[in-house]
Amino acid sequence: MCAFGKPMPMPEPAVTVDQLVKTYNATRAVEGISFALAAGSVTGLLGGNGAGKTTTIAMILGLVTPTSGTINVLGAEMPRQRYQVLHRVNFESPYMDMPHRLTVRQNLKVFGQLYAVEPLADRIDSLARELDLVEFLDRPVGKLSAGQKTRVALAKALINSPDLLLLDEPTASLDPDTADWVRERLERFREQRGATVLLASHNMAEVERLCERVIIMKRGRIEDDDTPQRLLIRYGRETLEDVFLDVARGRGQAREAAQ
Amino acid sequence: MTVSSTGAVALAPHRVGAMVLRYLYLLRSSWTRLLELIYWPAVQLFVWGFLQFYIAQNSGFFARATGVFIAAVLMWDMLFRGQLGFSVSFLEEMWSRNLANLMISPLRPVEFVSALMIMSLIRLAIGMVPVTLLAIIFFGFNLYGLGIALAAFFANLILTGWAVGIVVAGVLLRNGMGAESLAWTLMFVLMPLTCVYYPVSVLPHWLQFIAWALPPTYVFEGMRALIMEHIFRSDLMVEAFALNGLYFGLAAAAFLGLLNSARRAGSLLQSGE
Numbered sequence: 001m002c003a004f005g006k007p008m009p010m011p012e013p014a015v016t017v018d019q020l021v022k023t024y025n026a027t028r029a030v031e032g033i034s035f036a037l038a039a040g041s042v043t044g045l046l047g048g049n050g051a052g053k054t055t056t057i058a059m060i061l062g063l064v065t066p067t068s069g070t071i072n073v074l075g076a077e078m079p080r081q082r083y084q085v086l087h088r089v090n091f092e093s094p095y096m097d098m099p100h101r102l103t104v105r106q107n108l109k110v111f112g113q114l115y116a117v118e119p120l121a122d123r124i125d126s127l128a129r130e131l132d133l134v135e136f137l138d139r140p141v142g143k144l145s146a147g148q149k150t151r152v153a154l155a156k157a158l159i160n161s162p163d164l165l166l167l168d169e170p171t172a173s174l175d176p177d178t179a180d181w182v183r184e185r186l187e188r189f190r191e192q193r194g195a196t197v198l199l200a201s202h203n204m205a206e207v208e209r210l211c212e213r214v215i216i217m218k219r220g221r222i223e224d225d226d227t228p229q230r231l232l233i234r235y236g237r238e239t240l241e242d243v244f245l246d247v248a249r250g251r252g253q254a255r256e257a258a259q
Numbered sequence: 260m261t262v263s264s265t266g267a268v269a270l271a272p273h274r275v276g277a278m279v280l281r282y283l284y285l286l287r288s289s290w291t292r293l294l295e296l297i298y299w300p301a302v303q304l305f306v307w308g309f310l311q312f313y314i315a316q317n318s319g320f321f322a323r324a325t326g327v328f329i330a331a332v333l334m335w336d337m338l339f340r341g342q343l344g345f346s347v348s349f350l351e352e353m354w355s356r357n358l359a360n361l362m363i364s365p366l367r368p369v370e371f372v373s374a375l376m377i378m379s380l381i382r383l384a385i386g387m388v389p390v391t392l393l394a395i396i397f398f399g400f401n402l403y404g405l406g407i408a409l410a411a412f413f414a415n416l417i418l419t420g421w422a423v424g425i426v427v428a429g430v431l432l433r434n435g436m437g438a439e440s441l442a443w444t445l446m447f448v449l450m451p452l453t454c455v456y457y458p459v460s461v462l463p464h465w466l467q468f469i470a471w472a473l474p475p476t477y478v479f480e481g482m483r484a485l486i487m488e489h490i491f492r493s494d495l496m497v498e499a500f501a502l503n504g505l506y507f508g509l510a511a512a513a514f515l516g517l518l519n520s521a522r523r524a525g526s527l528l529q530s531g532e
Contacts, residue, residue: 024525058528061363065522079522087365097356099281101288110284113277114364140288156360 012075014039014164014196015060020069022055022220029055031220032069037196044207044228045200046240047217048248053200054093056217057166060198061091074163085164087115092157093168094150100142104133104152107141108159115160127155131185147178154182158189165189167199171206179203183210204241214240216247223247270373274366278374282348283381296386300336304390307332308398326400327486328456333394333402334482335455337387337413338475339446341420342427344382345375346442349428353436362527368518372511375428376421383417408485411496412478418503419474420446422510429517433526454479474499474506 013036022030030052037043045053058064060071062079071078076085098107105124112120128134131151136144141152150170157165170186171179183206190197190210201207207214208228216224216231224231224247228240235243245251286292311328352358361371394400402409423446430438452466453475459467470476477499481492521527 022525054528055525058525063359063362063522063527064525065519083365083367086363089363091360091363093359095356096359098360099285099351099355099357102281102284106281106284110277110281111360111364113280114274114361114366116271116273116365 011039013037013072014041014074015198016070016072017056017060018070020056020059020071021067022052022059022064023067028220030059030066033217033220033222034069035215035222035225037198039196040194041213042190042197042199042211044211044214045198045217046202046204046207046214046244047200048202050219051217052220053217054168057091057168057198057200061089061166062086087160088163089166090115090157090160090162090164091166091168092153092170094153094170094172095168096153098141098149098152098156101140103138103140104128104144104155105137107152108155111156112159117160123159127158130188131155131158147174150174150178150182154185161193161195163193163195165195165197167197167201169201169203170199171201171203179206186210204239204244208240216244218247270367270369271365274370275373275377278361278366278371279377279381282351282374282378285351286382286385293385296340296382297389300333300340300386300390301393303332303336304329304394305397308394308400312398326398327483329394329398329400330402330405330482330486331456331479333387333391334412334416334478335450336390337383338416338420338449338453340383340386341379341417342424342446343442344379345421345424346427348375348378348382349424349431350439350442353431353439358432359527368515372425372428372514375424379421379424380417405482405485408481408491408496411493412482415474415478415496415499415503418500418507419449422503422506423449425507425510425514429514432514432521433517433524435526449473449475452476458483472502474502477502 015037017036018034020030020033021028033052033056045056047053055064059066060073060078062082065079074085074088076082078085102110108124108127109120112123117123124137128137131154133148133151133155136148136152141149144152154170157167167186171182174182186197186199187210189195197210199207199210212227214224214226214228214231215222224243226234231240231243232238235246237243237246307328311326314328352361391402394402405412424442427438427441427445430441452462452470453473454462454470455475459470459476459480462470477495481495481499484490484492484495
């Protein structure tokens with residue numbers, strides 16, 4: 001409430017998904033899901049293989065056209081109005097790559113130019129310092145280790161300081177030290193920028209650490225949607241992994257009822 | 260640090276420039292890629308050039324039509340390499356699994372295609388300029404001696420090459436790497452029909468209708484008229500331009516349709532091997 005007793009208008013959600021469906025031939029990858037991501041929030045998208053996480057993220061990005069339902073990203077209807085907002089969005093996934101023959105600097109220069117980042121050279125230098133890439137800037141991406149490539153991919157995802165950052169298993173196949181380092185950088189980015197983050201992951205510890213809200217998907221549906229702390233209380237579990245297993249094995253509702 | 264809100268701009272030169280830069284970095288990184296641009300056109304030139312010499316020694320007709328085979332092979336290479344330069348640049352994104360990165364960026368399809376067309380010209384220049392100089396040195400044939408007609412021939416050939424490249428790119432987006440061979444082979448379907456090395460009158464009557472539906476046919480007929488009869492057939496060039504305009508428009512529409520289909524099918528998530 002403001003000083004005059006009138007309610008303050010709630011900021012618009014950064015992302016609104018309403019009754020989203022995606023069908024590939026006879027397979028329903030996503031079945032009528034709805035959720036909204038508050039601006040500046042960090043949300044985890046949990047689910048097993050084939051749960052629909054990647055398809056959901058791809059539809060939010062406009063990479064995949066929904067069969068039905070609506071998506072609104074930063075005020076623009078996706079995918080129809082994608083070009084109004086894509087310069088404010090970015091994405092990182094280990095399943096996408098960057099041109100291996102180009103150096104780190106060259107790749108960041110190309111993407112920075114695509115996102116119209118200015119001044120670009122300063123931004124690249126700043127990202128290189130933040131993500132410990134200074135010594136690799138002039139090395140071809142193909143000659144980097146997996147952990148180094150992940151840092152480069154993260155640099156590319158942050159090059160335009162996105163208002164909405166989507167991450168699909170950002171620490172997959174990384175050693176624990178590098179994975180922890182990446183999480184720390186994501187936390188720092190989020191604190192500094194106030195960006196909205198949607199993180200799809202299998203790594204429960206990562207989700208517990210980074211996310212203030214967790215959406216659990218299974219076979220294209222949202223099975224549960226709550227804060228990590230409330231999920232633990234409601235399911236009577238000590239770790240998010242146990243909650244996830246309860247949901248994955250269909251024990252979720254029975255356990256809640258027993259509670 | 261600011262991010263310019265040029266996402267809504269219909270065609271942004273800086274985004275086209277970013278993609279051209281990307282491909283130039285790639286070319287610079289590999290001398291083998293540069294060599295490959297020159298190697299095959301040079302081989303073709305020597306084979307057909309010496310063949311022309313041999314035939315001219317035994318045929319008064321070809322002795323008078325000096326350069327018609329060499330001109331044909333050089334212009335066929337402009338057509339084929341023009342398309343291949345477009346397609347290979349596009350394939351680089353699929354080979355490097357970078358396509359999804361581009362599709363989630365502010366890069367618009369028209370900007371992507373524009374960059375591919377520019378790269379097609381750059382790759383063609385790198386490959387063909389040295390080969391045309393070799394033609395002068397080894398065979399005394401100066402392609403640039405065709406004058407302003409060369410510009411008309413070139414423009415029509417490159418437009419056809421781009422139209423084929425655009426369709427191939429769309430098919431790749433929709434069907435993935437399984438369609439890669441189209442990039443290397445589709446143009447050869449046109450080779451016998453566009454009458455690169457012989458006049459249209461050689462074809463069976465029913466096949467001539469198909470030949471005259473293809474813009475390059477007008478170019479190769481125009482080339483033979485210029486070299487052998489010293490006549491520039493501007494009517495053929497105008498007709499070629501009209502057909503190219505039609506096919507280019509159809510190719511662009513097909514590309515957008517295939518891109519939308521790829522988005523519906525989820526193909527953009529699966530690009531690359």
